[in-house]
Amino acid sequence: MIIECPYCESKVDGEVKGEHESYDPREDPGPFKAVLLKCPVCNNALLGGSDLEQTGPTSHGWSSLTRLWPQQESHIPWEIPAIVRKSLVEARTCFKARAYSACAVMSGRTLEGVCRHHSTNSNSLAHGLKKLQDTGIIDDRLYQWGEELRKHRNIGAHATEENISKDDAKDLLDFALAICDYVFVLNARFNRFMERKIKD
Ligand SMILES: [Zn+2]
Numbered sequence: 001m002i003i004e005c006p007y008c009e010s011k012v013d014g015e016v017k018g019e020h021e022s023y024d025p026r027e028d029p030g031p032f033k034a035v036l037l038k039c040p041v042c043n044n045a046l047l048g049g050s051d052l053e054q055t056g057p058t059s060h061g062w063s064s065l066t067r068l069w070p071q072q073e074s075h076i077p078w079e080i081p082a083i084v085r086k087s088l089v090e091a092r093t094c095f096k097a098r099a100y101s102a103c104a105v106m107s108g109r110t111l112e113g114v115c116r117h118h119s120t121n122s123n124s125l126a127h128g129l130k131k132l133q134d135t136g137i138i139d140d141r142l143y144q145w146g147e148e149l150r151k152h153r154n155i156g157a158h159a160t161e162e163n164i165s166k167d168d169a170k171d172l173l174d175f176a177l178a179i180c181d182y183v184f185v186l187n188a189r190f191n192r193f194m195e196r197k198i199k200d
Pocket residue numbers: 005006007008009012039040041042043044
């Protein structure tokens with residue numbers, strides 16, 4: 001079955017090692033199938049999922065596989081707002097296309113989205129980041145990561161001798177995602193946690 005192998009960074013015809021169909025007809029009428037596969041190229045294990053779809057008036061078929069594990073890179077937490085998500089998705093697309101400078105630029109643009117979401121009203125990313133730090137939205141460590149993202153965005157955006165390497169692009173992308181995780185996902189979860197404690 002065709003599945004994307006993250007180790008080989010390409011689509012492969014995975015060898016099926018086992019399948020399991022599961023669904024609860026009372027709660028979830030959509031049959032679901034988990035498929036354990038072996039990548040024929042690198043021998044790694046991959047887990048895919050498939051839903052039963054209507055293919056005709058009376059016929060059904062399993063959908064193409066979505067990778068469940070290792071988690072698909074396209075997974076971005078739903079709490080991250082659209083203005084930020086768009087840049088994150090593009091940064092990932094650039095990385096996959098080996099466009100590392102463009103990846104650095106898009107990772108930096110993710111932070112501009114964070115600033116805009118928190119309406120820092122700053123014209124420059126440098127001021128926006130400082131404002132995020134001053135208002136406690138990001139702490140000193142995240143500010144430092146943000147500063148590196150900002151500097152490398154500038155390197156990526158301008159025609160200079162300096163290049164963005166694959167390793168640097170991957171790190172910058174991960175820092176951008178980690179900042180978004182802290183700001184939009186973990187902060188909100190911590191606030192909900194504390195609200196429950198106050199009620200108890
Ligand atoms: Zn593979």
